[in-house]
Amino acid sequence: MSQDLSSNSGLIDEALGWLVKVILRRWMELGVLLGIYCSYLYLDKRVGSVFAVVIIVGVICFLFSIRTIRRAVFGFLFRQRWQHKLETAVALSNSPISSRIPVVQKAERKSSSTRLTLQLKSGTTISDLERIAPELAVHHRLGAVRVEPNNRDLSVVYLKLIKGSPLSDGVALWPGKPGEIRSILAGVPIGIDEEGEIVTLYLAERSFLLGGEPGSGKSVTLANFLAYLIQDPTVDLYIFDGKPPELLSWKPLAKGFVGTDINAANSMLDTLHDLMNERYRVLEELRVKKVTPDLGLSLVVVVIDELPYYLRNVDVRAAKEFYNKLQDLIARCRAAGIVVILSAQKPSTDAVPSLLRDLIPVRLAFRCSTGDASDTILGNGWASQGYSASSIPLHDRGVGFVLGESSIPKLFRSFWLDDDTQSEVIKAALELRGWSGSGDSGDQSDSGDSGDSSGSGDSSDSSDSVNTPDQSDSSDSGDSGDSSDLGDSANPSRKGWK
Ligand SMILES: Nc1ncnc2c1ncn2[C@@H]1O[C@H](COP(=O)(O)OP(=O)(O)OP(=O)(O)O)[C@@H](O)[C@H]1O
Numbered sequence: 001m002s003q004d005l006s007s008n009s010g011l012i013d014e015a016l017g018w019l020v021k022v023i024l025r026r027w028m029e030l031g032v033l034l035g036i037y038c039s040y041l042y043l044d045k046r047v048g049s050v051f052a053v054v055i056i057v058g059v060i061c062f063l064f065s066i067r068t069i070r071r072a073v074f075g076f077l078f079r080q081r082w083q084h085k086l087e088t089a090v091a092l093s094n095s096p097i098s099s100r101i102p103v104v105q106k107a108e109r110k111s112s113s114t115r116l117t118l119q120l121k122s123g124t125t126i127s128d129l130e131r132i133a134p135e136l137a138v139h140h141r142l143g144a145v146r147v148e149p150n151n152r153d154l155s156v157v158y159l160k161l162i163k164g165s166p167l168s169d170g171v172a173l174w175p176g177k178p179g180e181i182r183s184i185l186a187g188v189p190i191g192i193d194e195e196g197e198i199v200t201l202y203l204a205e206r207s208f209l210l211g212g213e214p215g216s217g218k219s220v221t222l223a224n225f226l227a228y229l230i231q232d233p234t235v236d237l238y239i240f241d242g243k244p245p246e247l248l249s250w251k252p253l254a255k256g257f258v259g260t261d262i263n264a265a266n267s268m269l270d271t272l273h274d275l276m277n278e279r280y281r282v283l284e285e286l287r288v289k290k291v292t293p294d295l296g297l298s299l300v301v302v303v304i305d306e307l308p309y310y311l312r313n314v315d316v317r318a319a320k321e322f323y324n325k326l327q328d329l330i331a332r333c334r335a336a337g338i339v340v341i342l343s344a345q346k347p348s349t350d351a352v353p354s355l356l357r358d359l360i361p362v363r364l365a366f367r368c369s370t371g372d373a374s375d376t377i378l379g380n381g382w383a384s385q386g387y388s389a390s391s392i393p394l395h396d397r398g399v400g401f402v403l404g405e406s407s408i409p410k411l412f413r414s415f416w417l418d419d420d421t422q423s424e425v426i427k428a429a430l431e432l433r434g435w436s437g438s439g440d441s442g443d444q445s446d447s448g449d450s451g452d453s454s455g456s457g458d459s460s461d462s463s464d465s466v467n468t469p470d471q472s473d474s475s476d477s478g479d480s481g482d483s484s485d486l487g488d489s490a491n492p493s494r495k496g497w498k
């Protein structure tokens with residue numbers, strides 16, 4: 001008998017505890033319901049139960065017809081839903097933060113994810129949330145949960161709850177339009193992230209390194225860069241195609257183009273150095289610190305595909321010369337309005353010296369075979385923190401981590417640019433520059449000089465390496481040294497890269 005009584009009181013305690021928990025968790029919702037019930041009681045006494053219901057329903061409908069109120073209510077309910085889910089995950093993972101559960105301040109629904117903005121309570125850190133993330137993913141059948149800090153306020157943390165595996169499903173088509181004129185200052189959209197948002201990279205004053213195993217998607221991403229760059233007619237392109245014929249189709253648009261001829265590559269670096277030095281001279285004269293769009297100078301973009309080909313060339317002397325020139329260019333190009341984009345299958349220290357890598361702030365790591373290889377691209381330590389390009393499945397071509405725009409690596413999938421669209425983009429860009437009549441569009445006739453060795457040894461003649469689509473305009477720019485290239489682009493009639 002006494003056992004029965006004690007087990008009954010245990011049950012009652014449990015039920016009361018549960019009730020208190022529900023009231024505490026749902027006090028806002030219960031408060032609203034209580035308010036509605038009190039209004040009903042009040043109106044019932046005055047106008048009768050039927051009119052009371054009609055009035056209450058009418059008021060609720062009226063309030064819901066106002067968009068701001070509707071959004072606020074649904075937003076609140078959505079936030080509360082995730083607040084409860086978070087509490088459940090904390091309870092299930094036996095986390096010590098059960099009495100200091102972060103508050104969901106904002107919950108945004110995106111195409112393939114939900115992004116929560118959490119306010120941490122004192123005594124809780126971002127690592128506490130990292131510990132409950134797996135529980136949250138399992139309990140709510142999510143593909144991944146990512147925890148990101150807010151660098152301006154460490155008490156605010158973002159939780160990205162990703163449904164399924166959005167980057168593995170299908171292909172993200174290049175969203176641009178051939179023939180569109182687009183300022184490079186608007187950035188280059190290179191793909192989509194796990195939340196379905198467009199990832200945009202800004203070029204001015206930056207250098208980029210793309211790395212990843214063969215076939216991981218570097219060249220497709222480079223094509224993304226190029227397709228947008230050429231939509232700005234004020235951009236001057238210089239291409240080093242270390243793995244022909246990957247970039248050959250862009251040749252007609254390039255002011256300078258070299259293939260696998262290391263001497264021609266060194267000559268083109270000389271041209272770029274002269275251009276850079278001349279720009280520094282102009283900056284000194286004008287007493288300004290860096291090239292800006294209003295100076296009327298073009299943004300010069302230098303693309304080097306398969307960099308280790310040049311750095312580890314069989315011609316050791318020429319390779320060393322290439323390294324020294326490139327290092328100097330990357331170190332000083334920022335203020336001169338020159339952007340360098342490098343790509344390498346294996347940017348390990350033996351292939352790309354760390355001195356060079358360290359000068360590059362924006363890194364894109366596509367699939368790699370090991371965490372160490374991933375770290376050589378993103379930087380030391382990221383793999384151990386869960387950001388390793390070796391975790392990217394083999395079939396996920398074009399998927400990689402990008403680091404630079406955000407403080408932690410962000411997973412993305414580059415846009416896919418098919419051959420037909422690429423040809424249309426190139427054709428339209430040539431027309432935009434009035435170069436369509438030059439006829440030598442890269443496919444083709446001159447592919448020899450892009451590549452292998454036609455000019456081997458003849459490094460003095462850089463006309464081999466410098467393509468001049470608009471001959472009248474730039475025929476003299478190829479021969480390094482006279483800086484007419486700069487004079488040309490410094491023409492005030494040019495609007496600059498805005
Ligand atoms: N964003 C993407 N969407 C869909 N498919 C892609 C994407 N990126 C790459 N691929 C596929 O992967 C293949 C290899 O891509 P890509 O040529 O860019 O690799 P890579 O890293 O440049 O290789 P390599 O180092 O050998 O030059 C492409 O031909 C394409 O089929």
Ligand SMILES: [Mg+2]
Nearest residue numbers: 218219243246
């Ligand atoms: Mg490639």
